[in-house]
Amino acid sequence: MLVGLNTESVTRVSIIVGTKGRGSNMVALAQHITADPGFVIHRVIGTKADAPAIEKAKELGFKTAIVPLGESFEKDLAAALDETNWICLAGFLRLLPESIVNRWDHRILNIHPALLPKFGGKGMYGHFVHDAVIAAGETESGCSVHYVTKEYDEGAIIRQERCPVLPNDTAETLADRVLILEHRAYFAALKEVAHRSRS
Numbered sequence: 086m087l088v089g090l091n092t093e094s095v096t097r098v099s100i101i102v103g104t105k106g107r108g109s110n111m112v113a114l115a116q117h118i119t120a121d122p123g124f125v126i127h128r129v130i131g132t133k134a135d136a137p138a139i140e141k142a143k144e145l146g147f148k149t150a151i152v153p154l155g156e157s158f159e160k161d162l163a164a165a166l167d168e169t170n171w172i173c174l175a176g177f178l179r180l181l182p183e184s185i186v187n188r189w190d191h192r193i194l195n196i197h198p199a200l201l202p203k204f205g206g207k208g209m210y211g212h213f214v215h216d217a218v219i220a221a222g223e224t225e226s227g228c229s230v231h232y233v234t235k236e237y238d239e240g241a242i243i244r245q246e247r248c249p250v251l252p253n254d255t256a257e258t259l260a261d262r263v264l265i266l267e268h269r270a271y272f273a274a275l276k277e278v279a280h281r282s283r284s
């Protein structure tokens with residue numbers, strides 16, 4: 086098992102994806118990682134083989150692991166993550182088992198499509214987030230990359246990028262604007278914290 090100080094020159098990153106998303110953050114993050122000699126994708130992990138993000142990961146040639154939800158989820162997830170230095174959640178909407186959060190303490194990141202601490206928490210994902218931002222009359226939104234803890238969306242924020250909320254925005258138009266920020270913010274945040282932890 087390789088957690089803690091990474092003494093090797095390459096940082097192994099596993100991405101845990103959800104069943105609902107398109108996998109666009111996984112693809113963007115994986116492309117940045119592949120282009121950077123300091124990082125490598127260790128595994129793309131999902132709970133269902135037919136999830137769009139898993140299918141995309143396979144098409145791109147990444148090693149995937151399917152860990153179904155169930156009694157042995159915690160044990161099987163730990164096994165799939167073994168030798169992973171950093172974990173990135175991309176559309177995974179559940180809380181991770183406590184033992185995983187503890188073992189990779191401050192080495193698990195998530196991306197959220199709003200400016201936390203506002204508009205986060207259980208059930209705040211996808212259009213629910215953007216609907217809430219518009220309903221609150223916000224003039225600015227964006228994305229947040231943060232550490233994962235035992236609670237939803239509560240870990241320290243590493244990076245935020247901002248964009249305007251326009252008067253005629255719908256959840257869809259706002260989501261599209263925020264997604265562009267997400268695709269560049271995630272790797273920038275990962276790179277920053279991974280480098281910081283090495284020095």
Ligand code: GRF
Pocket residue numbers: 105106107108109110111138175176177196197198210211267
């Ligand atoms: C993104 O909006 C991300 O912020 C959130 O889940 C969504 C996943 O979208 N965590 P995609 O599947 O990466 O396209």
